[in-house]
Amino acid sequence: MGILAEVRACDTRMRGTDLVDAEGVKIGELPAEAFAGELEVPKRDLTAILHRLTEDDVQYVFGDSIRTLAQDEAGVHVTFEHARPGTFDLVVGADGVYSTVRRLAFGPHRNFVRHLGMSGVGFTTGNHLGLDHRGILQSEPGRAVYLFSAADADRMTVSLSFATDSPELDLLDRGQQEEIVRASFDGAGWEVPRLLKEMTTAPDFLFSSACQVEMEHWYTGRVVLVGDAGYCAAPPSGMGTSQALIGAYTLARELAASGADHPAAFAAYQYRVSPFVAANQQHGREAVKMLGAD
Incomplete structure (x- = not known):
């Protein structure tokens, strides 16, 4: 696509993930490739690159959604929530x-959609652990905590995952989802109590369930x-x-x-x-x- 050099310039440069026990004591390590792959960049940076390269040739419409689709030999007839109908x-x-x-x-x-038995919440908070292009993973049967800091040295990304048999949790409101997360991590030690408090005020709270299509x-x-x-x-x-x-x-x-x-x-x-x-x-x-x- 001709953009590899520009994308590489946005590499998060992650250096690996420490595995810790329930008390936060290091017990192992995973290489950076385990989570970042060969090349990892923040989504916002990749989106900005792709948009800039295509904005003169592509008509972008934001804040809209498709309502109906109907196909025939002439094309696909589409209606939208806001824009005029069109045939494509x-x-x-x-x-x-x-x-x-x-x-x-x-x-x-x-x-x-196939639910894989795990749901979780993600958000960012202050990097009080001083992580420097590095992650920490605490995992036990039924739940896991993953923390890392890369693109923004002052911020730490938090992922709290837990076992569940229902993908319908994605449809609940934020308050209900927070209660489910707190219940799932009840009794957890280390940094978890602090993270649960910070979750309630996080402006970028995102709840989702792991699934495959x-x-x-x-x-x-x-x-x-x-x-x-x-x-x-x-x-x-x-x-x-x-x-x-x-x-x-x-x-x-x-x-x-x-x-x-x-x-x-x-x-x-x-x-x-x-x-x-x-x-x-x-x-x-x-x-x-x-x-x-x-």
Whole structure:
């Protein structure tokens, strides 16, 4: 894509993760690649790079959502929450695990979203542990604490994960989610009591459940899915952005090579990317277990 050097300049330069016991005593270490992969950059930086490179050629519309999709030989007829309806040659759904495009074109979420038995909350707080491009992981059956600091030396990212059998927790309000987190970490020592207090005032509180998206086909007619919408590998896999970028690049390449034959392009895209997705989803399942899911 011609942007590797610019992306590398935004590397978080993580140096590894310390494994600690219930008292915070170091008992082991994981290499940086365990969480950061070969190259890790903050999402905001990657988004800014991609937007800047494409803003003159792509029409961006923010603060809107698709309401309906209807396909025929002429194209895909789309209505929106705010914008005027339009007809498009193709629709690419790259709108996440709970994809509106997938729901409208393929069916309800329950048919494709597989819960992996873990939920959790993420937020940032002051870096009172003085972490320097390093992480700390405390894991036990049923729950895990992961802390790290990279891009902003003054801030520490907190992840509190716990075993659960329901993905419906994502639909609760923040107050209910906080209560569930506190109950799940009841009795935990080390830094946990302080982290639970700081959670309540965090402006960037985010609750989510680890899940994967499994589909026989990522396309139907003139609609195709990319990234988490079609093949989420679970957030702990650390491969969401990589899958999305590689999937999008492969899809674009196949469309360019096929001319007007989009069915052939869609099939070739899935054929080429499927082995990569299968490996990442296996890694995602293993990562969830490492982070404390039963």
